Amino acid sequence: MLADIRLVAAKDLRIEWRSRVTLSQVVPFALLVLVLFGFALDANRPVLDAATSGLYWVTVLFVGVMSVQRATAIETTDGARRALLLAGVEPAAVFLGKAVAVALQLLFVEVVLVGGVIVLFDASIESLPLLTATCLVASVGIAAAGTLLGALVAGVRARETVLPILLLPVLAPVLIGATRAFDDALGTVAVDGWAWLGLLAGFGAINTVLGALAYGVLLEET
Amino acid sequence: MSIIRLQAAVALIGRFPALAGIDLEVGEGEVVLVQGPNGAGKSTLLRLCAGLMRLESGEGTVLGHDLATERPSIRRSVGLLGHDTALYDDLTVRENLDFWARASRVDEAAVTPAMERLGVADRLHDVPVALLSAGQRRRVALAAVVVRRPRLWLLDEPHAGLDPSGRDLVDQLVVDAAAAGATVLLSSHEVDRTLELATRRITVAGGTITGDVTDAR
Amino acid sequence: MQEINHTGSRTTRLLGAAVIVGLVALVLLGWFVAPEDDDQQDAVRMIFVHVPSAIWTYIAFVTTAIGSVMWLVRRSVWWDTVAAAAAEIGVLFCGLTLFTGSVWGRPTWNTYWDWGDVRLVTTLILFLMMIGYLSVRSLGGPESATATRAAIVGVMAAAILPIVNRSVEWWENNTLHQKSSLTDGNLEDMTLFTLVVGLIVWGLFFWWAILHRFRIAWLEREIRSSDLDRALVERRAEGEPGASPLEERV
C-alpha cells in the first residue's frame, strides 16, 4: 500500500516536473494575485496588515483549485483511470498518492507566498512553528478534498467550472481556520492559533478518510 | 480448468442490455477470436471478462475468481488492451512501462525485453509518449500487456492502427502467449488475418453468442 | 387504473389542502394573535417564517445525506431519487431561510448580513455546498455515475458540516460579537404555539413537495434511460449490415 502511494505520487510529481506547470504558471499567478491585493489595499497600510493572512489564504485556495485541476487532467487522458483499476492498485493508494503530490506542490507555492507576503506586505513571522504547521495541515485538507472532488468531476464536460463551485465552499473551514492560525503566527491578532490548527487537522482527517473510501467507488464508475 | 465460465451473463450499459445472456466456456491455452458487427457487444464481453463491468444477472468466473464478488482479483491477473492506450503523455516510453510494471507488481526487469519485443526499445524508449504516432502508442500499450505476462489476454481489435509489420508482431505475440499456456480472447474486424491464429471462432450479435466454431487445427 | 397524466395522488391532494388551511392559521396566529416582543416589537413575527424554513432545511439535507449513503452502500435507486428530491427542496428552503434571516436582521441588528450569526453563516456555507450538489446532479453522463458523484458530495457536505459550524462558531466568538439570543430566549406560550404551527405547516409542504419532486425525478430518469436505450439500439442497428471498422464502444 505504501509503495503504491509513493509510486503514484512520484508519477504525478514527475509529470508535473516534466511540464513545469507549477513553476512556470501557478507560482507567478500566485504572486500576481498578491501584487493585485497589494495595489488594492496598499494605500491603506493598517487594512493591509490586518488582512495579510486572509489574502494569503485566499490566494492559496485559488492555487489549490488550479493544482487539483492539473492533477485530475493527468488521469483523464486516455483511460488511465481504468488502467489503474486494472493494474490492481488499491484505489485508496491512488487517492493518497495523488493527494500527496498535490499537497507537496501546494506547500512549494505556500513557501514562495510566505516570502511574497514578507516582502510585499512586510509581514513579520512571530511563530515559525505555528506558521509551518498551519501550512502543512491546511495543505493536507485542501489536497484531500480537492483530489476527491477532482476525481468526481473528471471526464465531465464542464469540469473546469464545476470544480471551483464544489471545492471552494467545502474549503471554507480551511480558509477560516488557516487565516486565524496565521493571524496568530504573524502576530496580527491575539488569537489562539494552535486551537485553530486542531480544527484544520480535523478537517484534513475527515477528508482524507472520506477520500480514501470514496475514491474506489468513483473509479468503478468509469 | 476453465479460464472463463459464463452462464446467462447479462451486462448493462445504462439500461441497454449490451450482453443479453452469454453462455461461454473457454479452456486454458485456447485462442478465441470474437467476431461480430458493431454494437454487438464484443468490447463489452472483453471488459466483462476483465472484471471492469458489473454482472447484472447470471454468473461467471474468470481464472477461478467469481465475477460478482472477486472483480479486483480478476483485474489483477488479466491483460486488457482496449481502444485507449492508458499512457501518460508527459512520461517517456520507459517511464510509462516502469510505472505500469510496478503498479502491476511485476519485476521491472521485464520492461526492457518487452520493449525490444515490440520494437520500441532502441530509438523510442526515452521519447515522451506524446510524440509517438498512434501505431507506436499501441505498440507501447501492447508492451504494457506483455510486461504483465497475464494468464488471460483480452485484446480488443489489437491490429487496429498498426502497420503490416506491427500486425505480424501481434500475431506472433498471440502465438507465443498461447504457447506459453496463456489464454487469449481477441476481437477483430480483420476476418482473414486472424483466422489461422484462432483455435476457436465465436460470433456475437445483439449481445448474445450466435456462433461457436472450434477449428480442427 | 385510470389514465393518470400528472404526479398527483390522493395523498398529495390531502396534504395540499392541509397546507393551505395551515397557512391561513399561521398568518392569523403569526400576525395578530402572537404577542409582540419587548424590544423588537413586531419584527419578531418573522420568526414564524424564518425558523421553520431553517429547521426544515436541515431536515431536507439530512434526508439527502441518508439517501446518499443508502445509494453508496446499497445502490438503492429509490434512495438516490429521494436524495435528489430532498436536495432541491432543501436548497429552496435554505434560500428562504437566508433571505428571511437578513430581512429580519435589518431592523434588529441594522445590517442585512450579520457575519456574527453562527447559524446564518453556517447555513450560507451549506447553501453553497448544496448548490454544488445540484450542479453535479445536472452533469449528465451515465445514471449510476451521476448518482455516485452526487452521493459523495452529499456525504461530504454532511461530514464536514460540524467542522463548518465549529469554525464559524469559534471565528464569530473571537470577534466577540454580541450573540443573537432571540431564538434561545424564553418564548411566551402563544409565540411558541404559533411557532409549532409553522413547523407543522412547513412539514406538510415539505412532504407534499417531496412526493411530487420524487415522481418528477423518477420520470426524468425514465426519459433519460430510454433515450440512452434508443441511441444504443440505433448503434446496434446501424452496425448490422457490413462491419465497418469504426471505433466500437459496445
Added chain:
Amino acid sequence: MTHVGYLLVGWGTTFAVGLVYTATLLRRGRRLTARVPADRRRWMTAEDT
C-alpha cells in the same frame, strides 16, 4: 404594528416563492408524465428499488 414593511417582504416573498415552486412542480409533473409511456409511468414504491 411596527416593522410591517419588513414583515410583508419576509412573509410575502416566502409565500410567493412557495407558490411559484408549487406551480413549477405541478407543471413539470404533468409535462413529464405525458412524455413517459403509460406502462412505465407508475413510480416505484420503496420495496421495489
